[in-house]
Amino acid sequence: MANQQRRKGFKLNLYWMYGLITVGLLSMYWLGDQSLTREMSMTEFESTVKSGGVTKIIVYTNNNEAEAVLSDSLAQVVFKAEHYEPKKGVVAKAKTDIPSSDKFTDKVEQWKQEGTFTGEVTYEKGSDYGAWIWSFGPIILLVVFWIFIMRRMGSGGMGSGGGIFNVGKSKAMLFDKENAVKVTFNDVAGLAEAKVEIAEIVDFLKHPEHYTELGGKIPKGALLVGPPGTGKTLLAKAVAGEANVPFFSMSGSDFVEMFVGVGASRVRDLFRQAKEKAPCIVFIDEIDAVGRARGRDANMGGDDERANTRNQRLTEMDGFGSNSGVIILAATNRADILDKALLRAGRFDRQIYVELPELSDRKEIFEVHLRNVKTDGSVDIDQLARQTPGFSGADIANVCNEAALIAARHSKQAVQRQDFMDAIDRIIGGLEKKSKVITEEERRSIAIHEAGHATVSWHLRYADPLIKVTIVPRGKALGAAWYMPEERQIEPRQALLDKLCSLLAGRKAEEMFLGFVDTGALNDLERATKIAYAMVTYYGMSGRLPNISYYDSSGQAYGFTKPYSEERARAIDDEVQEIIDSQYRRAGEILQQYQEGHHALADLLVQREVIFTEDAERIFGKRQWTSRTEQILQEGEERRRQQDGEVSAQPDTTPASPDDDPPLPPPFKTQD
Numbered sequence: 001m002a003n004q005q006r007r008k009g010f011k012l013n014l015y016w017m018y019g020l021i022t023v024g025l026l027s028m029y030w031l032g033d034q035s036l037t038r039e040m041s042m043t044e045f046e047s048t049v050k051s052g053g054v055t056k057i058i059v060y061t062n063n064n065e066a067e068a069v070l071s072d073s074l075a076q077v078v079f080k081a082e083h084y085e086p087k088k089g090v091v092a093k094a095k096t097d098i099p100s101s102d103k104f105t106d107k108v109e110q111w112k113q114e115g116t117f118t119g120e121v122t123y124e125k126g127s128d129y130g131a132w133i134w135s136f137g138p139i140i141l142l143v144v145f146w147i148f149i150m151r152r153m154g155s156g157g158m159g160s161g162g163g164i165f166n167v168g169k170s171k172a173m174l175f176d177k178e179n180a181v182k183v184t185f186n187d188v189a190g191l192a193e194a195k196v197e198i199a200e201i202v203d204f205l206k207h208p209e210h211y212t213e214l215g216g217k218i219p220k221g222a223l224l225v226g227p228p229g230t231g232k233t234l235l236a237k238a239v240a241g242e243a244n245v246p247f248f249s250m251s252g253s254d255f256v257e258m259f260v261g262v263g264a265s266r267v268r269d270l271f272r273q274a275k276e277k278a279p280c281i282v283f284i285d286e287i288d289a290v291g292r293a294r295g296r297d298a299n300m301g302g303d304d305e306r307a308n309t310r311n312q313r314l315t316e317m318d319g320f321g322s323n324s325g326v327i328i329l330a331a332t333n334r335a336d337i338l339d340k341a342l343l344r345a346g347r348f349d350r351q352i353y354v355e356l357p358e359l360s361d362r363k364e365i366f367e368v369h370l371r372n373v374k375t376d377g378s379v380d381i382d383q384l385a386r387q388t389p390g391f392s393g394a395d396i397a398n399v400c401n402e403a404a405l406i407a408a409r410h411s412k413q414a415v416q417r418q419d420f421m422d423a424i425d426r427i428i429g430g431l432e433k434k435s436k437v438i439t440e441e442e443r444r445s446i447a448i449h450e451a452g453h454a455t456v457s458w459h460l461r462y463a464d465p466l467i468k469v470t471i472v473p474r475g476k477a478l479g480a481a482w483y484m485p486e487e488r489q490i491e492p493r494q495a496l497l498d499k500l501c502s503l504l505a506g507r508k509a510e511e512m513f514l515g516f517v518d519t520g521a522l523n524d525l526e527r528a529t530k531i532a533y534a535m536v537t538y539y540g541m542s543g544r545l546p547n548i549s550y551y552d553s554s555g556q557a558y559g560f561t562k563p564y565s566e567e568r569a570r571a572i573d574d575e576v577q578e579i580i581d582s583q584y585r586r587a588g589e590i591l592q593q594y595q596e597g598h599h600a601l602a603d604l605l606v607q608r609e610v611i612f613t614e615d616a617e618r619i620f621g622k623r624q625w626t627s628r629t630e631q632i633l634q635e636g637e638e639r640r641r642q643q644d645g646e647v648s649a650q651p652d653t654t655p656a657s658p659d660d661d662p663p664l665p666p667p668f669k670t671q672d
C-alpha cells in the first residue's frame with residue numbers, strides 16, 4: 001500500500017517543465033504593458049512634446065525614464081514607419097532617458113509656460129518585469145532542469161531496475177507470500193519425470209532435515225533444457241507456486257547493460273538478496289544470454305561485459321563464500337553453447353531435460369487447455385493427441401485457441417471436431433488460399449504428385465499412415481498431405497528408406513504419368529537429401545562406409561574444417577546418390593504396380609480437392625501394416641493400471657503369429 005501511495009504522489013517530469021515555461025510566457029504577454037512604445041533621444045522627445053498632441057507624461061523616478069502618451073494623430077506621425085493604426089486598448093507612447101527627475105520637472109514647467117504642453121504629469125516608480133525575467137529566467141530554468149534530472153536518476157526514471165545510481169542493482173522480481181504465484185504442478189500437464197525432479201528440489205527446501213540427517217547436501221542448481229515451448233518457464237512458475245519460500249525470477253538479458261561492470265554488480269546484488277531471504281529459489285530464464293562458453297562470444301573475445309557477468313556468477317554459485325539455502329534454477333534451449341564450468345557439479349548439479357511431449361503427455365496437455373473451452377461430444381482428445389506429433393505444449397495451446405476462434409468465426413455454440421482439424425491444418429500448413437488462381441493443368445499436376453505420395457506410403461511398412469490429402473493451396477504450398485507418424489524411440493534403417501521412398505514418390509509420379517517434372521517437389525527433395533546424408537555421415541548406415549559417424553554433439557570439434565578427405569567426400573556423395581536413386585526406382589515400381597489405384601486417387605483429388613483415409617481404404621483396401629500408435633497408448637495405460645494395483649499383471653501366453661510385427665521393448669530415451 002505504501003508503494004501505491006508513493007506512485008500516486010506528485011512527480012516532476014518533462015511535461016511539467018513545458019507547462020511552467022508556457023505559463024511564464026503567457027504571464028509575460030498578459031501582464032506586460034499593452035502599449036506601442038518608441039524609444040527616442042531627449043532632443044527628439046522634446047520636439048515631439050512641443051509639436052502638440054501629448055496628453056500625459058509619466059516620469060519614473062527610480063529609472064530616470066520618461067514616457068509621453070501620444071494622441072492618435074500624433075502617433076500616426078511618430079509611428080509612420082510602423083504603419084500605425086489606432087486599436088482599442090493599445091496606447092501609443094514615446095520613451096526617453098532623462099538626466100534626473102528634478103531637471104526634467106523644470107523642463108516640463110518650461111513647456112507649460114510656453115503653452116506647448118497642457119497635459120497631466122505623474123511621477124511613478126518603474127518596474128521592469130521583462131528585464132528581470134530575461135536576466136534570471138535562464139538560471140531558474142537550469143535549476144529546474146537539474147532538479148528534474150536528479151529526480152529521474154535517483155527515483156528509477158532510467159529503467160525498471162532503477163536510475164543511474166541504481167543501475168547496478170538486481171532487476172529480479174520477488175515472489176513471496178504477499179504476491180505468490182498461482183500456478184501449481186497441477187497446471188503443468190505431462191513432464192512427469194521433470195516434475196519429479198523439480199518437486200524433489202522443492203521438498204529439499206521444505207524439509208531439509210530429511211536429507212541432511214543422512215549426510216546429503218541440498219543441490220545448488222538445476223538446469224532446465226529443452227526445445228522452445230515445452231514448458232520450462234511454466235515449470236519454474238509452478239515451483240514458485242508450490243514452494244513456500246521466496247522465489248526470485250530474472251531473465252539472462254537483464255544482466256546485460258551498456259555500462260561496464262553492471263552485469264557483475266547485478267549478479268552480486270541478486271545473490272546478496274537471495275542470501276538474506278534464504279532458503280529461497282532463484283530462477284534465471286534464457287541463461288545462455290550470459291552463459292556462453294569462453295571463446296565463443298559474439299565479439300570473439302573473453303574480456304567483455306558478458307564474460308565478467310558469467311565469471312561473477314560462477315564465483316557466486318560455487319566460490320569461497322557461503323551460499324547455503326539458495327537453489328538456482330535456470331532454463332535454456334541452447335545448452336550446447338553454455339560454458340562447461342557453469343555445468344559442472346557444484347554449480348548446476350542437475351540437468352533436467354524438458355522434451356517435446358509424447359502421445360500420453362499430449363493427451364494430458366489437451367485436457368488442461370480444454371478446461372475453459374466449450375466443446376461438444378464430437379471432440380476426441382485421443383485422436384487430437386495422435387494427430388499432433390512433434391507439437392510442443394505451446395503449440396497445443398495455440399491449437400485449442402485457434403479452434404475456439406474458428407468456431408466463434410462461424411457463430412457456433414460449441415467447438416467441434418472439425419474446428420480442431422481446421423486449426424491443426426492452419427498451424428501446420430498455413431491459411432487456405434482458395435482465391436489463388438491455379439490452372440487445370442497445374443491442379444492435375446498437383447493431384448498426381450500428392451496421389452503419388454499417398455499411394456506409395458499406403459503400401460510401405462514403415463511409412464506414416466495417411467490422414468488427409470488436399471490440393472487446396474496453403475501458405476506457400478500448392479498441395480499438402482497429413483500423416484500420422486510413428487513415435488519411435490529409434491529408427492530402423494528400413495524405416496528411413498521407406499520415408500525416402502514416399503518422399504520421392506511425388507516426383508516419380510510426375511515423371512511416369514505426366515512425362516515431365518516440375519518445381520513442386522522442392523521440399524520433398526530437400527528432406528530426402530538431408531535424410532540420405534544423415535544415414536551416411538551420422539548413422540553409419542552406408543554399405544561402403546559402414547559404422548562411421550561424423551556427427552559432433554559438442555559443436556566444437558571440427559570448426560571450419562571437414563573431418564574427412566576429398567576422396568572420402570566423393571565416396572559420401574556417391575553413397576547418398578545411390579541411396580536416393582535406389583529409392584526413386586523403388587517408388588516407380590510401387591506406382592507401376594498400383595497404377596490404377598493411383599489414377600483413381602488423383603481423379604478423386606481433382607474432383608473433391610480433399611480426400612481422407614476412408615477414400616484410400618476404399619480404393620486400395622485396408623492397409624496391411626496397422627499403426628502401433630494406439631497399441632503403445634493402450635500398453636501405457638495398461639502399465640499405469642498395473643502400477644496402481646487396479647489389475648494384476650498376467651503374462652501373455654498367446655503365440656505370436658509369424659506375420660506379426662516383432663514386439664517392441666519399452667520406450668526409452670537416449671542422450672544424443
